[in-house]
Amino acid sequence: MGILNVTPDSFSDGGLYATTRAAVEHGLALWRDGADIVDIGGESTRPGAGRISAEDELARVVPAIRELAGLGVYTSIDTTRAQVAQAAIDNGACVVNDVSGGAADARMAGVIADADIPFVVMHRRGLSSDMHAHAHYDDVVGEVVCELRQRVDHLIAAGVRATQLILDPGLGFAKNAAQSWELVDRLDELTSGVLPVLVGASRKSFLRTISGLEHFDAAQLDGASASVSALCVSRGASALRVHDVRMTLDALSRPHDTVDHSSIAESL
Template sequence: MGIVNVTPDSFSDGGLYLATDRAIKRGLDMAAAGSDIVDVGGESTRPGASRVPGEEEKRRVLPVVRALAAAGVAVSIDTMHADVAEAALDAGACAINDVSGGLADPDMSRCAADSGVPYIAMHWRAPSDEMYRHAAYYDVVAEVAAELERRLDALVGAGVSFEQIIVDPGLGFAKNAGHNWQLLARLDALHALGRPILIGASRKSFLGRLIGEGSPPRHRDDATAAVSALAAAAGAYCVRVHNVAPTLDAVRVAAAWAHGGSAP
């Protein structure tokens, strides 16, 4: 999954793809580089970010979604607003990536249920401007798994098909660096939920802390590729990244290793 942030303030590339034509080119380049799906978002969820009104979010993302879908690119819409998700699906998106797992907008479960498209539900405790106040766990792996299981139950209870749902542990969302590493080391606990797992570690600050405090986000692609390969080897269904090519190479190496060099 390649990331296209149509935002002025995303932590890694905020502003680079705010212009519609640049965002479209970015998505097309990602598809050409081998991305299976391009994730288009118009609201930053970096630490401290404020919410964006739905109408502004639609103004940013809909032309990009429409153009990419018309070009044959599989597009997911990265949003917490049900009305944005519905408009993006009408414009050609084929999946919903909701970092709140349906908690930010009570209408999102209805949107997912009515559309029947794949729905990515991330572990989420609070909006970005206050999430670190909620980064307290006795056992982060057990608690994230339990909270995701409750979200699965709630979504299914609201009419979303169990088979539609993909889960995401929400690395960096109400979690510190240690929490992120513990979750990555115990993906087996998330596999027990019975749903595919998406991992979104790309360029995040916990990787920067590992390779050097002064490392800017764009210098974290090698570390991202390593996490992606290890996550894939541990059974992750999808990895969400800013730079497709090095991650695709790393995942191919992991697959060849696991299958003794034969095609997986």
């Protein structure tokens, strides 16, 4: 899953792809580099970020999704709003990626159930503006697993099929660096379940502990991102959400110039 932030304030690439033209060009570049899905987000979820209006979010994401889908690119929408998810689906998005796991908007479960498409259920506590205040765990892995299970039970009770669900431990979301590393180290406790697991380690701040960099441009973490992503695959991750698709595929020792996109089409 290649990351496409059409925002002015995302933590690593805010403002780079804020116009539809720039977004589409970068989405195509991610696709050509081997991304199976281009994940488009219009609202920053960086630590401390505030909310934007639904209207602003729609204006940012819908044109890019429409154009990329029209060019044959599989897209997902990164949103916590049911209204935005529905508009994205109507314009060609084939996956919904929700950092709140469907908890932020009570209508999200109904949208996902009706659309019958994959839904990424990420773990977090609190909002982006205050999530670090909630990074208190006795056993971060056990509690993340338990809280994800509660979200899954809620979604299934609301009509979503279990086969639609993909879990994401939410590295860096209401977790400090040590807690994020603990989740990576014990990822098999999450991947040993029935549901597939997506991991988004790319350019997260916890990677600084192995980068040796105190002050850095986020893109300088792409090497560490690719290595940790490959480690997560070795521990059972089924999907990765990354900024640098080509470097990640190199880390996985997968040819990036002969990508077969039919596999994702068959699963949707």
